[in-house]
Amino acid sequence: MALDPKMPVLVVDDYSTMVRIIRNLLRQLGFEDIDDAADGSAALEKMIVKRYGLVISDWNMEPMTGYDLLRRVRANPQIETTPFIMVTAESKTENVIAAKKAGVNNYIVKPFNAQTLKAKIEAVFADKPEFTPAVEQTNAATFVGSRLQRSPV
Numbered sequence: 001m002a003l004d005p006k007m008p009v010l011v012v013d014d015y016s017t018m019v020r021i022i023r024n025l026l027r028q029l030g031f032e033d034i035d036d037a038a039d040g041s042a043a044l045e046k047m048i049v050k051r052y053g054l055v056i057s058d059w060n061m062e063p064m065t066g067y068d069l070l071r072r073v074r075a076n077p078q079i080e081t082t083p084f085i086m087v088t089a090e091s092k093t094e095n096v097i098a099a100k101k102a103g104v105n106n107y108i109v110k111p112f113n114a115q116t117l118k119a120k121i122e123a124v125f126a127d128k129p130e131f132t133p134a135v136e137q138t139n140a141a142t143f144v145g146s147r148l149q150r151s152p153v
Contacts, residue, residue, distance in 0.1 A: 003125035005030035007053025012036070012043040012069065013087070014061040018110075022056060022087070025114045029121070040064030044072055047079050054121065059088035059095065067099065074103040083124045087112075 009031050011022045019036045026034050035050070037043035041064045043057065055073070057066035064072075066086055074080050086099045089110045096107055105124040108116065 003122060004053060006033065007031075008033040008035065008050060009054045009056065010035050010037060010043060010046060010052045012038075012040065012055065012057035012061070012066060014038050014058065018058065018087075022117075025117050026056075028114045029118050040066060040069030040072070043069055047073065047082065048076075051079075052082055054083045054085070054124070056085045056087060059086055059090060059099075067095075067102065070099065070102045070104055085120055085124065 009026055011019050011026070011034060013019045013022070013036070016038075023034050023036065035046060035052075037046055039061045040057070043055070044064070046052075047055070055069075057069055059066040066088070070084055070086065073082055073084060083105045084103070085106045085108060086104045087108045087110060088095065091109045099107055106120045108120050
């Protein structure tokens with residue numbers, strides 16, 4: 001798969017501020033065709049109507065979570081190959097492993113910046129996949145460790 005900044009991207013998050021942040025980061029990276037959905041159900045409806053080159057979805061949403069959306073996407077022959085990046089504040093190893101088993105292409109732990117998003121997107125579209133649960137567990141552990149160090153005692 002080749003990375004094409006003209007491809008349509010769907011951002012799925014129930015927190016409008018996060019949608020705006022991801023949308024702005026994507027624009028900084030050259031993406032222009034960006035849609036959004038407030039939860040997995042709305043995203044699934046949009047994905048049936050429009051073919052997206054990439055989905056960036058939050059994990060924690062109601063009524064349909066990003067994880068449930070991912071499972072539904074992978075079970076639907078029309079959209080099963082859509083590249084999918086999961087975004088979450090959760091750095092639990094079991095979540096990373098569950099997402100990978102469900103077919104996620106990459107995983108980002110909040111907070112993140114444009115460089116991190118770019119690297120994750122490029123990894124999805126690279127010839128060899130860079131995502132492995134072990135790498136993400138290390139990233140999550142590093143993130144949690146840095147958060148613990150900054151926490152007041």
